Amino acid sequence: MHHNQLNITLPDGTVKQFAKGVTSLEIAQSISEGLAKHSLVAFVNGSVWDITRPIGEDAMVQILTWKDEAGKKAFWHSTAHLMAEALESLYPGIKLGIGPAIASGFYYDIDFGSHSFDASHFPRIEEKIMELAHQNNLYQRLVVTKDAAKNFFKKKGDPYKLELIEELEDGHITFYKQGNFTDLCRGPHIPHTGFIKAIKLLNIAGAYWRGNEKNKQLTRIYGISFPDQKELKSYLHLLEEAQKRNHQRIGKELKLFTFSEKVGIGLPLWLPRGTLLREQLERFLRQAQVKAGYQPVVTPHIAHKQLYITSGHYDKYGEDSFQPIRTPHVGEEFFLKPMNCPHHCEIYKHEPRSYRDLPIRLAEFGTVYRYEQHGELHGLARTRCFTQDDAHIFCRNDQVKEEFSKVINLVSYVFNALGFKDYTAQLSFRDPQQLHKYIGNMEDWDKAEAAIEEVAKTQGLNTSKVLGEAAFYGPKLDFMVKDALGRSWQLGTVQLDYQLPVRFELAYTGEDNKKHTPVMIHRAPFGSLERFIAILLEHTAGKLPAWLSPEQVAILPISEKYAAYAEQIAQKLRDKEIRCFIDHRDEKMGKKVRDAEITKIPYMLIVGEKEQLEAKVSVRRQGEGDQGSFTIDNLIQKIVGDIS
RNA sequence: GCCGAUGUAGCUCAGUGGUAGAGUACUUCCUUGGUAAGGAAGGGGUCACGGGUUCAAGUCCCGUCAUUGGCUCCA
Numbered sequence: 001m002h003h004n005q006l007n008i009t010l011p012d013g014t015v016k017q018f019a020k021g022v023t024s025l026e027i028a029q030s031i032s033e034g035l036a037k038h039s040l041v042a043f044v045n046g047s048v049w050d051i052t053r054p055i056g057e058d059a060m061v062q063i064l065t066w067k068d069e070a071g072k073k074a075f076w077h078s079t080a081h082l083m084a085e086a087l088e089s090l091y092p093g094i095k096l097g098i099g100p101a102i103a104s105g106f107y108y109d110i111d112f113g114s115h116s117f118d119a120s121h122f123p124r125i126e127e128k129i130m131e132l133a134h135q136n137n138l139y140q141r142l143v144v145t146k147d148a149a150k151n152f153f154k155k156k157g158d159p160y161k162l163e164l165i166e167e168l169e170d171g172h173i174t175f176y177k178q179g180n181f182t183d184l185c186r187g188p189h190i191p192h193t194g195f196i197k198a199i200k201l202l203n204i205a206g207a208y209w210r211g212n213e214k215n216k217q218l219t220r221i222y223g224i225s226f227p228d229q230k231e232l233k234s235y236l237h238l239l240e241e242a243q244k245r246n247h248q249r250i251g252k253e254l255k256l257f258t259f260s261e262k263v264g265i266g267l268p269l270w271l272p273r274g275t276l277l278r279e280q281l282e283r284f285l286r287q288a289q290v291k292a293g294y295q296p297v298v299t300p301h302i303a304h305k306q307l308y309i310t311s312g313h314y315d316k317y318g319e320d321s322f323q324p325i326r327t328p329h330v331g332e333e334f335f336l337k338p339m340n341c342p343h344h345c346e347i348y349k350h351e352p353r354s355y356r357d358l359p360i361r362l363a364e365f366g367t368v369y370r371y372e373q374h375g376e377l378h379g380l381a382r383t384r385c386f387t388q389d390d391a392h393i394f395c396r397n398d399q400v401k402e403e404f405s406k407v408i409n410l411v412s413y414v415f416n417a418l419g420f421k422d423y424t425a426q427l428s429f430r431d432p433q434q435l436h437k438y439i440g441n442m443e444d445w446d447k448a449e450a451a452i453e454e455v456a457k458t459q460g461l462n463t464s465k466v467l468g469e470a471a472f473y474g475p476k477l478d479f480m481v482k483d484a485l486g487r488s489w490q491l492g493t494v495q496l497d498y499q500l501p502v503r504f505e506l507a508y509t510g511e512d513n514k515k516h517t518p519v520m521i522h523r524a525p526f527g528s529l530e531r532f533i534a535i536l537l538e539h540t541a542g543k544l545p546a547w548l549s550p551e552q553v554a555i556l557p558i559s560e561k562y563a564a565y566a567e568q569i570a571q572k573l574r575d576k577e578i579r580c581f582i583d584h585r586d587e588k589m590g591k592k593v594r595d596a597e598i599t600k601i602p603y604m605l606i607v608g609e610k611e612q613l614e615a616k617v618s619v620r621r622q623g624e625g626d627q628g629s630f631t632i633d634n635l636i637q638k639i640v641g642d643i644s
Numbered sequence: 645g646c647c648g649a650u651g652u653a654g655c656u657c658a659g660u661g662g663u664a665g666a667g668u669a670c671u672u673c674c675u676u677g678g679u680a681a682g683g684a685a686g687g688g689g690u691c692a693c694g695g696g697u698u699c700a701a702g703u704c705c706c707g708u709c710a711u712u713g714g715c716u717c718c719a
Contacts, residue, residue, distance in 0.1 A: 107714095119648060205714030206647025213716045217646060220714070248711095252655075261692090261710060313719060320717085339719050373645060373717060382718080471719060490718090522719095559676040586675080587682085594680035608678060620679055 007058040024051040025191070028063045038065040040190045041074040048074065050141055050188040066227050076101035078139055078178075078189045079129075079196055079225040080108050085181035086128035087221075091115045096183070097160045097209060097218045103486060104235075105224030109207050111160070112219055122201040125221075129199050136194035137179040141187055146170035149184060160209065198232035199225040245484035247537040248379040254542055254599060256533075256550070257380065266377040266384035268530060273550035276579065278387075278529055280548050282365055285389055285414065285525065292410055294363040294391055299343035301367060305333040310503055311342040312439055316472055322371045322384075340366035341497075341522055344392040345504040348518075353508040358518060359395035359403055365529070366390045380534035381489060387529045393521040394506065400519050404455045404494065407523045411479055411492040412459075414525040418536060419545075420481055423491075425461035427453055428476040431468030438472055444498035449475045452496055473499040479527075484538040491532055495522040543623065546602040547643040553580035554596040555617075558589060558608030565612045569605065569632060576636050578643070597622055603639060 004020040008027055018027065024042035028035045028051065039051045043062040048070050055061070064071040080099035087094060087110060097109030110117075144152070146165065152175070153161040161184050165173065176185040178193055201223040209215035226232045243249070251257045256274030263269060270278060286296070305324060308314035317338065324333035337343065344362045353360070367387045376382050395403050408425075415423060429449050430438055438445065452475055456463050470476055479492035497520040500506075507515045526532035536544070546552050553573055557566040566582045573580045583592045589606065596604045604620040610629075611617050617635055619627040630638065 117648095203713050204648045207715045208646080211716075213646085217715075219647070222714075259711090265710070311719090317719065321719095341719085368719090370719075375645065375647095375715085376717065378712090473719080485713095495719095556679085558678055561676070587677090588675095589678050591681055592679085597680055604679075606679060610678085618679075626679060 006055060008055070009058075009060045011060075011062045018055075020056060021054040023054055024049060024061055024063060027061055031063070035063055035065070039063050040065055040068075040071040040195065041188045043070070048188050050139070051191060053141060053188070073101040074188055074190055075195065075227070076106040076225060078193070079199065079223065080106040081139070081176065081178060081181060081183055081185070081189070082129055082132055082193055082196060083125065083199075083201075083221065083223060084108050084110075084183060085132055085179055086125055088181060090121075090125065090128055091117070095158050095160055097207075098164075099183075102222075105202065105222060107207075107220050107222045109209070109218040109220045111216065117204075117219055119201075119204050126199050126201055129196075132179060133193045133196040133199075135179060136192050138192045139189035140177045141189075142175040142177060142182075144173050144175050146173055149173050149175070152182070153184070195227055196225050197227055198229045199223060200232055200236065239485075242484040242486075245538045245541045246379075247381070247483075247534040250537045250542040251380065254550070256537075264384070265374070266372060266382075268380055268383055268385065274533075276550040277533060277544070277548055281526065281529060281532070282389070284417070284547075288410060288413065289361075289363050289391070292361070292406065293359075294361040297344065297347055297362045297364050299337075299340060299347070299364060299366065301337055301369075302334045303337055303343060305335060307342045307346070308335055308338075311345075311500060312473065312503060313338065313342070320371055322369055336369035337366070338368050338370045340364055340368065340388065340390045341392055341500060341520070342504070344390075345500060345506060345520075348392075348394050348506055349504065353394075353518075355396060355508055355510045355516070358508060359393050359399055361391055361393045363389075363391035380530040381483070383528075383530050386531065388524045389526045389529065390522070390524050393523065394501070394508075394518040395521065396508070396510075396516070397519055400451055400496070400521070401455055403521055404451065404496065405459060407494050407521060408455065408459050408461070408477070411494065411523075411525045415479065415492070419539065420491075420535075422482070423462075424480045424488075425456055425463045426469065426476075426478040426480050426490075427456060427463055427465040428469030428471075428478050429465060429467050430470050430475065434468065438470065440473065440499040440502070445475065448496040448498060452477050452494075471495055471497075473497050474522075479525075481535050481539075483535055489531060489535055491527040491535060492525045493523065493527055496520075497522060543600045544602075546639070549600070549602050550579065551581055551599070551601050552578055552639065552643065553603040553605060554592075554601040555580060555582045555605045555607060556589065556592040556596065557582065557584070558606065560584070560586070562607050562609070562612055566607050569607065569617060572632055572636065573639075576640060578636070578639055593620065602642075605635070 005017050006020055006022060007015050008018050009015050016030065024044065025036060025039055028039045041048050041064050042051050043064060044055060045059045066072060066075060077100060080101065084096055084099055091112060093113055094115065095111035095113065097111065099108030100106065146168065149165050150162060153165065164184060174185060174187060175182050176187055176189055201221060203222050205220045206217045207220035208217050224235065226235065254273060255271050256277060257268050257270050260269060302325060305314065321338060322336050324335055326333055347362055348360060365387050367385065369385050372382055372384050393403050430445060456477055474495050474497040476493050476495040478490045480488045481491050482488050501517050501520050506518050508518055510516045555566045555570055557563055563584060570580050570582055593604060600622055602622050606618040606620065616629045616631050618629045619635060621627055
């Protein structure tokens with residue numbers, strides 16, 4: 001083979017020869033004109049490249065278009081550059097932070113200096129972006145030296161880019177230029193601006209430079225773009241649909257919970273229907289926990305300040321908690337409990353423990369109060385008062401892995417039963433850059449993190465690792481689930497803790513008749529009932545399975561003549577603990593059915609002359625329609641089968 | 645806490661300086677009905693709150709509170 005020939009391997013395994021310096025675009029052209037026309041970027045030996053970048057060695061090449069995730073990312077990243085160009089022309093002298101692609105769209109962080117800026121400027125910017133897009137300007141990759149890069153941005157007067165360049169290695173610095181705009185950028189980019197056919201700026205937010213609260217807050221502009229108008233339209237439609245699944249909206253519509261400014265922000269009020277839902281979830285988990293060897297306990301909502309000094313929570317959060325409640329006259333200080341573990345430690349301590357007693361699993365639906373920052377409150381997903389399905393397992397070192405595995409099984413069981421299939425088990429570990437944030441010795445941390453990772457792997461969980469997400473006393477395994485808008489929330493959590501047992505001087509007598517320190521596992525499958533219900537509502541759009549529905553059966557008499565018969569049926573259902581109500585309103589059947597459908601009642605029973613004569617009911621399932629007629633006994637059997 | 649947006653009837657929302665509206669829900673009446681909206685009438689408002697500008701403010705300006713999209717935080 002000739003030395004300036006390359007072997008290019010395509011995704012289907014075919015190998016083609018090209019001259020050295022061939023570009024992905026040329027490779028695409030050799031495959032088909034259509035592919036070439038739609039090429040945005042390419043995988044070259046696993047990294048994403050510009051399609052106009054010459055290839056210098058044998059490579060695996062995959063052409064990427066809008067249909068590919070990496071293609072979309074490049075497309076959006078390129079749009080961010082285009083927006084920056086538009087902004088620079090409209091607001092001279094602005095400084096640029098970073099402008100990456102995100103899961104849906106892109107953003108750019110801007111220091112507007114003396115320019116005032118708000119969302120009313122969006123249309124003007126969108127117009128300018130489209131104007132620039134129509135120029136079909138090429139995105140050009142330029143390799144520059146560190147000095148040249150610094151000089152460029154010194155001249156331009158952009159301190160943010162200079163800071164970024166400082167951290168880069170000479171020889172690996174690239175600029176990208178399109179039209180009159182040049183940016184420090186690793187790339188890659190789409191070939192030219194003409195691909196961008198539709199843009200929408202979505203919102204504006206303050207964002208601290210490099211995510212640090214102590215730094216200056218820049219203006220972050222979020223947007224999204226598409227290769228055609230239709231896709232933008234359908235994306236905006238999708239957003240609207242997601243809004244309809246918003247748990248606060250559903251909570252209002254289905255009368256599950258509410259908030260009152262008079263009671264206080266972030267303090268949910270559970271309405272009767274919402275309470276039924278909560279209680280069903282609690283009952284479900286209680287049963288599962290009895291089988292798994294947990295012992296329920298109950299502890300007070302407040303505790304003496306000293307308890308939290310011992311646990312370390314006071315030191316860590318004291319200033320940022322609800323401030324203490326004081327006893328009259330004497331002035332003793334009590335805190336609303338922000339977590340249950342210290343109380344449970346005291347339960348563990350109330351009598352001497354033997355190695356034979358362990359593991360001890362103390363469970364409590366414990367309501368806790370945390371002073372969450374004002375801007376953090378978010379419906380039921382982030383409140384200042386919530387109930388954890390909490391439990392603490394006190395065990396010996398040799399029991400840790402088994403206990404941890406059992407907890408994972410329980411969490412998986414709970415998630416499966418409630419239909420959460422798409423979750424990530426996040427290994428929430430220390431941030432090695434911020435070790436001062438954590439208590440205890442680092443050997444214990446190493447041990448704990450290794451144990452969690454090993455157990456999670458053995459259990460075959462779909463894991464991801466995030467540094468800096470650990471609790472201050474130990475690493476966590478967090479079960480993350482997305483809401484309707486794609487935001488990730490921590491639901492279930494399992495935490496391994498070597499610190500609290502030491503701080504509380506917990507002990508058990510070992511086989512050797514000596515004192516040993518137990519290990520603690522904190523765990524909550526739902527996490528918080530409030531948040532869990534929030535996400536459950538967003539996933540189901542309020543259409544809960546029958547066993548969780550606050551109202552399971554709506555009895556719909558065709559006219560008031562059948563009210564008495566409806567009452568008989570209702571009584572029979574109630575005798576079987578089936579939750580039902582009769583729609584006695586003076587409305588036609590179509591209206592009653594519609595209202596029951598909208599309020600997501602799983603079963604509708606239509607009763608009229610025919611049913612009364614035959615001692616039957618006509619059954620309709622929510623979202624499914626007419627199911628035919630059943631005798632009461634058959635119906636009860638059917639429903640009981642569905643809800644147990 | 646910070647940067648934006650929003651706040652009008654129980655709910656969803658219209659109302660660009662000149663007499664507070666619609667749909668729905670609610671009450672009453674007519675209708676007694678067959679699987680996603682039968683008809684009519686009626687009640688319901690300190691236009692979030694507090695200031696200001698103006699002959700006149702739901703509307704313009706300032707502040708506060710709340711909600712919301714983000715940032716930071718999250719035991």
